[in-house]
Amino acid sequence: MKSFNMFRLDTVNHFLWRGEERVPIAPKAFDMLAYLVEHAGEVVTQNDLLEALWPESYVNPEILRKYILELRKALGDRHRDPQFIETLPKRGYRFVAPVVDADNGQPEPPASDATAEAEPAAAPSEQRRSPGRNILWILAFSVVLVAGLFGYLKLTNGRTSVSPLKSASIAVLPFANMNLTKDQEYFSEGLSEQLIVDLAKVSGLKVIGRSSSFHFKGSDEDARDVGRKLGVANILEGSVRREGNHVRITAELIKADDDTQLWSQKYDRNIKDIFTLEDEIAQSATKALQVKLLGGNSQPIAPDLRSVDPEAYQAYLQAMHFSRIGQVEDLDKALAFADKAIKLDGKYAAAWALRAHVQNSIAAISITDPSENFREARDDAERAVALDPNLASAYLALATTQLLYGWDWDAANTLIAKAEILEPGSDEVLRSRARLLRTLGNLDEAIKLYEQAITLDPLRPHSYVGLGYLQYTAGRYEEARSTLRKYLDLNPHAAYAHLTLCKILIAEGKAQEAFAEIEKEPSTSAGKPSGEALAYHSLGRKKDSNAVLNEIISKHAVVDAYEIAQIYAYRGESDKSFEWLERAYRQRDAGLPLLDTDPLFKSLHRDSRYIELLRRMHLPVLQ
Numbered sequence: 001m002k003s004f005n006m007f008r009l010d011t012v013n014h015f016l017w018r019g020e021e022r023v024p025i026a027p028k029a030f031d032m033l034a035y036l037v038e039h040a041g042e043v044v045t046q047n048d049l050l051e052a053l054w055p056e057s058y059v060n061p062e063i064l065r066k067y068i069l070e071l072r073k074a075l076g077d078r079h080r081d082p083q084f085i086e087t088l089p090k091r092g093y094r095f096v097a098p099v100v101d102a103d104n105g106q107p108e109p110p111a112s113d114a115t116a117e118a119e120p121a122a123a124p125s126e127q128r129r130s131p132g133r134n135i136l137w138i139l140a141f142s143v144v145l146v147a148g149l150f151g152y153l154k155l156t157n158g159r160t161s162v163s164p165l166k167s168a169s170i171a172v173l174p175f176a177n178m179n180l181t182k183d184q185e186y187f188s189e190g191l192s193e194q195l196i197v198d199l200a201k202v203s204g205l206k207v208i209g210r211s212s213s214f215h216f217k218g219s220d221e222d223a224r225d226v227g228r229k230l231g232v233a234n235i236l237e238g239s240v241r242r243e244g245n246h247v248r249i250t251a252e253l254i255k256a257d258d259d260t261q262l263w264s265q266k267y268d269r270n271i272k273d274i275f276t277l278e279d280e281i282a283q284s285a286t287k288a289l290q291v292k293l294l295g296g297n298s299q300p301i302a303p304d305l306r307s308v309d310p311e312a313y314q315a316y317l318q319a320m321h322f323s324r325i326g327q328v329e330d331l332d333k334a335l336a337f338a339d340k341a342i343k344l345d346g347k348y349a350a351a352w353a354l355r356a357h358v359q360n361s362i363a364a365i366s367i368t369d370p371s372e373n374f375r376e377a378r379d380d381a382e383r384a385v386a387l388d389p390n391l392a393s394a395y396l397a398l399a400t401t402q403l404l405y406g407w408d409w410d411a412a413n414t415l416i417a418k419a420e421i422l423e424p425g426s427d428e429v430l431r432s433r434a435r436l437l438r439t440l441g442n443l444d445e446a447i448k449l450y451e452q453a454i455t456l457d458p459l460r461p462h463s464y465v466g467l468g469y470l471q472y473t474a475g476r477y478e479e480a481r482s483t484l485r486k487y488l489d490l491n492p493h494a495a496y497a498h499l500t501l502c503k504i505l506i507a508e509g510k511a512q513e514a515f516a517e518i519e520k521e522p523s524t525s526a527g528k529p530s531g532e533a534l535a536y537h538s539l540g541r542k543k544d545s546n547a548v549l550n551e552i553i554s555k556h557a558v559v560d561a562y563e564i565a566q567i568y569a570y571r572g573e574s575d576k577s578f579e580w581l582e583r584a585y586r587q588r589d590a591g592l593p594l595l596d597t598d599p600l601f602k603s604l605h606r607d608s609r610y611i612e613l614l615r616r617m618h619l620p621v622l623q
Contacts, residue, residue, distance in 0.1 A: 002037050004097040005083070007075065009037055016074065025074050028053065029067045036071075036085065036095040045092035063176045065220050066239055068093065072222065073259065079222035087220045169206035169232040172196050174217040175249075176239040189214070190317045191240060191249070200425035201392075208232055209427040209457030227256020230458060312344035316351045323358050328365065334358045349388035356380035356397035364404060364590045366559065371588060374405035392422035392429070399432055403439065404590045407617050412436050427456040431466070439593045441620055443474040461490040469500050473597050477504050495525035502531045506570075507599060511538040526556075530563045534600075537571050545571070557583075562591035566600045577601075578609050585613065593617065 002009040008017040014030050016023040025033070035052050036044055046061050068085060071077070077084045086094045172195045192213065199207045208230050216226055223235050238251035254260065319337035322330045335358050341351035359377035363370035378401045384394035399415035402408045413436060420429045434449035450467040457463060464487035471480035481504065484497045498521040505514035515538075518531040529552050536545035549567055552560055565580035584592045595601060596619055604610040614621050 001101075002034075003100045004037065004040075009034060023074050026067075026070065029070045029074070032064075032067050033071050036093060037099055040095040040097070040099040043088060043092050043094050048092070061218075063239060065218065066176045066237070068220060069222065078259070079220065079225065168204055169208075170199060170234040170236055171208035171213050171226065171230045171232045172199065173226070173235060173237040174214055175237065175251075190320065193320070195236065197392075197423070197426075200423045203424040205425055206232065206456065207425045209453075209460060211460035212457045215459040223254040223256045223259040231455065232256060309345045309348075312341045312348055312351065315341035315344065316348065316354065319351070319354055319358070323354065323361070328362075331358055331362050335362070347387055349384045349391050349394065352380050352384035352387065353391055353394040353397050356384065356401070357393070360397060360400045360404065369558070369587065370405075370590075374401055374588065377401045378406070390422055392419040392426065395419040395422070396428060396432055399436075403432070403435055403593060405588050407593060409436065409440060409618060425456070427453040427460075427463075430456070431463070434466075434470070438470060438473070438597055439619070441597055443470060443597060446470055447474060447476075459490065461487055461494055464490065465494065465496050465500070468497070472500050472504055472507075473599060475507075475599075477508065480504060493522055495522055496527050497521075499525065499527040499531040502535055503600070506534060506538045511535070511540075514538055526560075527563075530560070530567060533567045534570055537567075558587065559589075561587055562589040562595075566598065569602075569604055570600045572603060574604060574607060577604060578607075578613075581613060585616070593619070595619070596621075 002011065006018055007023075010017065011034050014027065016025050016030065016033070031053050032049060035049065039048075046064055049064055050061065068087070071085060072079065075084045079087060082096060084095060084097045086096045088094060172192050174189055174192045177189075193210055196207060196210055196213065199205060212230055219226075226235055227233065233256055235254045235256050236251060237254070238249060240249050315337045319334045319341060322334035322337065335355065338351055338355040338358060341348055342355065345351070356377045359373045359380060363373035363377065366373060377397065381394050381398035381401060384391055385398065388394065395415045395418045399412045399419065402412040402415065406412075416429060416433050416436060419426070420433070423429060430449045430453040434446040434453070437443075437446040437449065447467065447470050450463065450470055454460075454463050454467065464483050468480045468483040468487060471477075471483060480500065484501055487494055487497050498517050502514045502518040502521070505511075505517055515532075515535040518528065518535045521528040521531060529548050533545045533548040533552070536542075536548065545567075549564070552567075553564060557564070561580050561584035565577045565584060568574075568577035568580060581592070581595075583589075595617075596614055601610070611621055
């Protein structure tokens with residue numbers, strides 16, 4: 001028997017007592033606590049805990065964070081001001097409370113700091129392997145978890161100190177993968193992503209986007225810190241495990257402001273017919289949420305017509321994983337896995353929609369004629385809509401094709417509106433509408449939507465560079481500077497921030513500062529050469545500007561026609577600018593729809609060729 005503070009740890013019967021009250025605690029969490037108490041005052045590394053608690057099995061080290069959080073809740077401990085368990089970044093954990101051996105009543109002195117410092121920390125990548133098969137059906141339970149969450153919100157509404165508006169906000173953290181090798185983590189990640197998508201379908205519920213939620217993957221920050229950084233009142237997290245034909249998912253809802261558990265549920269189900277079951281639960285749970293929390297104004301979650309073929313489902317998850325990386329070679333892998341999913345199940349709407357998104361991405365960065373990719377993206381998205389008219393991602397993919405290639409702005413507006421109805425809480429919908437508004441010249445409204453998107457995904461770096469560029473095009477230079485500084489705070493080596501800052505300084509007539517700014521742009525950035533050509537010209541160094549421009553033309557004429565036209569327009573060479581604008585028109589350059597709000601083309605505005613080009617693209621003439 002060990003005692004510390006007001007707690008007693010009965011290692012014989014596996015009980016934790018607070019005074020005369022038994023504290024509920026999971027068996028594995030108890031084992032972790034017992035190990036930490038046994039080594040009180042010592043630094044216990046990840047490797048120590050994994051060896052002690054799972055000596056014969058592989059588990060992902062990320063599960064340690066879940067149990068540490070569970071122990072802190074049971075003990076009433078705090079991450080930032082620990083009374084029991086201290087986190088030592090990149091080293092491990094230390095039990096800091098004095099421990100008494102109840103058999104003799106003598107305190108067990110903790111190890112000295114010098115001893116603790118000498119303890120080596122486990123490398124984050126250290127892992128163990130165990131036999132087992134890949135999880136093929138984990139995401140099947142996503143809406144089941146949403147149903148449990150909605151049930152909690154239904155029961156607690158009106159009995160909490162948090163206002164209904166504030167309480168209707170949530171972040172879904174990446175679920176811990178308990179028995180997969182690291183290269184299979186896209187299964188548990190996929191569960192978290194599907195929960196985010198499902199919750200975003202509920203009108204009036206603020207749901208933090210994937211990028212910001214996944215920022216905390218593997219983090220040991222407590223719920224209060226996470227909630228403060230993301231601006232939410234609730235956090236949903238959990239773990240996933242498969243044993244044979246059964247999948248076990250543990251989920252818990254945490255009140256962010258005081259790190260208390262509000263709701264938890266374990267799901268232990270057979271994988272058979274799980275998709276039908278989750279749709280039934282989602283329908284009834286959404287109705288409860290509409291009435292009790294959101295005033296009856298939200299849209300119900302429509303049945304998600306997911307594939308019933310486990311191999312197709314696995315291929316879809318792999319395609320989704322690679323599509324998020326975004327490099328050319330990764331997009332090729334994503335396309336191959338999407339093709340595999342469709343080959344296994346030709347009616348898999350989500351796979352068709354994902355294939356369309358990948359084709360749009362390939363076309364936008366293609367070094368060859370992108371027309372074929374855009375046409376395939378359009379066909380794939382239309383197929384997805386036909387298979388599942390309630391799939392928001394299909395409408396967004398088709399809208400993107402119209403924005404970048406079809407240039408049918410009314411059709412794009414209709415498609416985005418449909419996606420907005422299906423997923424009113426989606427930050428992707430907001431960014432798509434912002435792009436359409438900017439294309440049509442409504443910069444102020446586009447900026448407002450981008451700002452709203454950032455509240456839903458505040459740690460997504462690319463949102464800040466997009467907003468900063470919008471503010472620059474609107475002439476709101478100080479706001480743009482502030483936004484781009486936030487972007488660089490999130491990612492100091494990010495591309496395009498210094499390029500936009502360079503353009504702002506050029507607009508302000510600060511040539512020397514503009515040149516110094518573009519030199520800070522990463523050498524790997526595709527935008528750096530065009531920024532240098534602009535900066536050299538602003539300094540009066542025409543020869544250097546020509547040298548950079550000629551290099552761009554020789555190497556990137558296919559993908560950079562719009563940027564080449566920008567440079568010529570800024571330099572006052574109208575005929576050459578129009579020559580490259582025509583080339584961009586023929587190539588369906590992804591930048592061309594933004595022509596009329598681009599400050600670098602201001603010198604062309606009174607030219608009849610410019611107005612005619614706008615009309616050919618069905619764009620309003622704003623002058």
